[in-house]
Amino acid sequence: MTAKCRKCSTPAIIYQPYSGLHLCKKHFFEDVERKAKLTIRRRYPVKKNDVIAVGFSGGKDSSAALLLMHKIFGGRPDIRIVAITIDEGINGYRNHSIEQAREMTKRLGIEHIIKSFKDEYGKTMDELVVEKKMIENHYSEDKKEVGPCSYCGVLRKKILNKTARDIGATKLAIGHNLDDEAQTIMLNHFRGDVERMVRFSAASELDGFIIRMKPLRKIPEKEIALYAYLNDLPMELTACPHSFGALRKEVRRLLNSFETNHPGTKYALVSGYDTLVPLIAQALDISEMKNCQICGEPCNDDVCQACKMLEKKRND
Template identity: 80%
Template structure:
């Protein structure tokens, strides 16, 4: 028996347990794009003459984020869109994803910049993981070494911010989806780091930091994957070889289980977090922004986290 779209008589291609809707391809596109546009309008309004940098890894999330930015703003002559790809130097993984990223930017006619860990730090992510055994630091215990994902994330974010600032970007779009946001909320709770919670939610510019825009933060990962597939986007689907054992994977499995049994759990978690953050921020004295004594980049300590990590990896 064919199930019809809730909004028309066309056969549906997806069922959303959290909304109870069956949607056809046309209305699925409209639903996803509506969520992204609403998020942009409410949290990250795009202004005249904005320069939008898009962090493009070559995976499904960042590829869909770039496609949406191009669809929504690509015809505006006052808006410049630039894709930025970071080559961490991960053999058998990053080369393929960079190729997919280049293919997409060429298809869309979007300017594309590629920067590498080797050029910026003098070493690749493979070098860092082979120099020293890295243990997962789940709860900030200084006696333990940070895991590979922690190193990679911090070092990548630093380059993205530097490149975005250098090209005059006013917004830095990242492809975090609903699943990513819900997982990060739980991880911040596990760490008990209230200041990190407030910084994570920031939607305004801080000195030296480009505003991070998350148009997909209210879109489930599975829906992004379907949207990318239906648009035949070139994207790399293999997993990073250094990601095994990360705490995020455990949180991911836990939240997916809750979502199956209680549809809408991830939305509720993110919505509750959004409502809670203003209350936390009002009673929290956030660290002042200063310049790193080693690299000069903005941070909330005398030495930025990236430089601290690079010293540990020597």
């Protein structure tokens, strides 16, 4: 027998082990939207005349984030929403999702900017993978992972932040879901990287970075996938050919197994971290940011990570 929705008794489409609720499509949508709104209100309250940039890859998470921002703020004439897509230059992968991204912004009538690694750095991700021998050398000598995803993430983040700043954005929304957040927190613990733990959470205007909003950070990945599917949103159809991230995959497996045996683990991890971070930030006093001596972008060293990765020289 099909389980009934706890709120209206029509057939349920999802069971949430961590809440014990069965929900129908209508109440599942309401639940996702309520959680996103609550996260925004508590952590990154939107103000009058805010310009919200949304990092939009065309995959399920960023599509869900964009749709939610559109549903929540699209009707407000004082709020401008701009989708930003970064084309890393990954053949057979990104070109497809960029097409999907274009279609979605057109359908919703949302402004859309596309920037590329090639224009910004003179090289595509595919070219960088070969040039830096990333496939052969996934680990540095001190066993840190330095595969394609480390490069790609840093380089993408830099263009996103810069583009958002150029259009006068006051907030930058990204599609990280609960699983991404819990995995990153665990990874930073495993690496013993306390400073990164704090920076990961606390990007604010003070940092020289635009406030990063993560409206999906309390919603499990499976639910975002279902929400995207039921709303007919773009989904990743192919895997990125450079995807490796062995450590993250291990952490994902570990957390999923914990979640199955102890529902609510991921949520507890993220909530506990939220309580801890302000205390650590105070104790470490790491609020000061510098500007990269090469490109001028905000960073916490003399030269930003992107410039280090691209081995740019001063006055290049």
